[in-house]
Amino acid sequence: MSSFTDFSHISVRGGDGGAGCMSFRREAHVPKGGPDGGDGGDGGSIYCRADAQLSSLIDYRYKHHFHAERGTHGQGSRKHGKDGDDLFLNVPLGTVIRELDPTTMEPLYEIADLTQPGELACVAPGGVGGRGNIHFVTSVRRAPAFAEKGEPAIEHWIELEMKLMADAALVGLPSVGKSSIIARISAARPKIADYPFTTLTPNLGVARTPDGRSFVVADVPGLIEGASEGKGLGHEFLRHIERTALILHVIDLTGGFEGRDAIDDYETINGELEAYAPELFERPQIVVGNKYDMPGTEKARRALEARAEADGHPFFAVSAVTGEGLDKLVPACAEMVSDVRGSVEPSQPVASINEAWERSRAKRDQSIVIVREGARAWRISGGRVERMVVQTDWDNDEAIAYLQHRFDRMGIDDRLAKMGCANGDEVRILGYAFSFEGARDVDRDSAGGFGENGG
Ligand SMILES: Nc1nc2c(ncn2[C@@H]2O[C@H](COP(=O)(O)OP(=O)(O)OP(=O)(O)O)[C@@H](O)[C@H]2O)c(=O)[nH]1
Ligand SMILES: [Mg+2]
Structure with a gap:
């Protein structure tokens, strides 16, 4: 069986959120007005989008890194930063997207399976913009002199x-x-022999017209009467053709060894398609009378052509041995495929369907892991807490106090204390270290709860 899968590994990075602004209103006669720092803009996200015109992942073979635009910083007078543009990566229909383990590069989670034209999956969300100082006003903090940095x-x-x-x-x-x-019209090289069921699994090939249009054609195990009820090998494979735009219905004009009748064969196969799924029978069909190189096939050709025409199907008499007629068949197929695919509305982008992945990612992101790293050293890790640390302006005591307050509210201090973290122990997050000063007896309004030891 020809292996027709194509893989690419790429690194995707959304845009960082812009920083929130720390600013106070300036008025002619007021030395220092109220806070008016606007929020940073959100970073752009990266989406994969299914594009029916693409037939390979070649675009991702040489370019491996993709970044969406960052949000710009907020400004005074409550001016918000501009959101970064999203980045859309077009991929062929039938692309499965998985998140890779960063160390082993083995697949971890399936993000999406894009099968509809225009279908979108967010593969790298952008960072949210940091909040400006207007958000940190409370009854006791009338003039917050800090803002949040953008979310990485x-x-x-x-x-x-x-x-x-x-x-x-x-x-x-x-x-x-x-x-x-298929061997004649594409590079596929399936086994060919004069006994039934030579083909046991589907083969795929790409057929091209002289003017450069292409389509993917599948050669599948032969169908027999009763295939729709599971006879022969056909049933398993009927499932695979449910997504194809076009059926190339091949009939042996010689009638084979048994001297079968072309019209009977035609009706048998159409009967099986209809019994399996009426939509398959309704699918655009081209009737192909093969082995036209053999003598005595003219009568069958005429009868079949008339019947196909009556049913509204184009007809071609061909020979896979001499190649006769295939030069007309291939462009006709390309045309019908593009008509059918083109009529599928590229329409409104289908909403992101990777909710399951987003949920699992959010869950992983929210989780907080605390491990002991030494006799008096602890490490806190987790996507969300780490971003909170990165979004804090470490030159600003007020900002640090605010972070400390959030950690306390999230129960991190309590968890540390329960695990045996003692006053003065070092608590590390990313490259920052704090000294732990107890869960409950801290003066929460000072910056001293978690003293910063270095960044
Ligand atoms: N004379 C002649 N023989 C042909 C032509 N096309 C195929 N054959 C012969 O018909 C036999 C069957 O061909 P295959 O291509 O294996 O047929 P298939 O439909 O794929 O058969 P299964 O895979 O068993 O369903 C082989 O012996 C081929 O050489 C043709 O156009 N003219
Ligand atoms: Mg075959």
């Missing part, structure tokens, strides 16, 4: 896997020449 964006590696989805499927009884046709 998430950066991680993701895997893109393109599972090639066929545009057209070669369908027909065994030995009618389906594999011979």
Whole structure:
């Protein structure tokens, strides 16, 4: 079986949030007015978007790093920063996206499986803008002299896997020449033999027209009467053609060894398609009379052509051996595929469908891990707490006091105390170290609760 998967690993990073502004209103006769620092703009996010026109991940073979735009900083007079633009990475239909473990580069979580044109998945959310000092006014803090820095964006590696989805499927009884046709019109090299069920698993190939249009064609195991009820190998595979735009219905004009009738064969296959799924029977179909190079096939060709026409299906007489007729069949297929695919509204972008991943990511992000790193040293880690630390202006005592207050409210002090953290122990978050000064008996309005030891 030809392996038709294409993989790419890329690093994606949303835009950082802009910093909130610390500012006070200036008025002609007032030395210092109220706070008026605006919020930073949000950073842009990175989305993968399914694009029906793409057929490979080639765009991601040489470029591996993608960044969305950062938000700009807030300003005085309550002026908000500008949000960063989102970045859209177009990927082919049938692309599965996974988050990779940063150390092993093994897949960790599935983010999304994009199957509809225009479908979007957020793969790297941007950082939220920091809040300006107007947000930190309380009854006791009338003039907050600090603002929040922007939230740093998430950066991680993701895997893109393109599972090639066929545009057209070669369908027909065994030995009618389906594999011979795909071998002739694409680079696929399936096994071809004069016994039924030579093909056991689907083969995929890319067919191209001389003017450069292409479509993906699948050659699948032969269908037999009763396939829709599970007979033969066809059932398993009927599932695979449910997504194809076009059915290439292949009929052996010679009637095979049994001297079958072309019209009977045509009706048998269409009957199976209809029994399996009426939509498959309704799907655009091109009728292909194969082995037209053989003598005595003219009568069958005429009958089949008339029948196809009556049913509203284009008809082509071809030979997979000599190549006759295939030069007309391929462009006709390309045309119908693009008509069908084009009529699928690229429309309104489908909302992000990776809610499950977002939930699991948010959960991981919220979790706070505390470990003992030494006799009197502790480490706190977790996406959210680490961002809170990074968003704090460490040159500003008020900002540090505010952070300390939030940590206390989140129960971190209590957890540390319960684990045995004693006054004076060092508590580390990222590259910052604090000295622990007890959970309950701290003067929470001073910056001294967690003394900063260095950043
Ligand atoms: N003369 C002639 N023989 C053909 C033509 N196309 C296919 N054959 C022969 O028909 C036999 C079956 O061809 P395959 O391409 O394996 O048929 P298939 O439909 O893929 O068969 P399964 O995979 O078993 O369903 C082989 O012996 C081919 O050489 C053709 O256009 N002309
Ligand atoms: Mg075959």
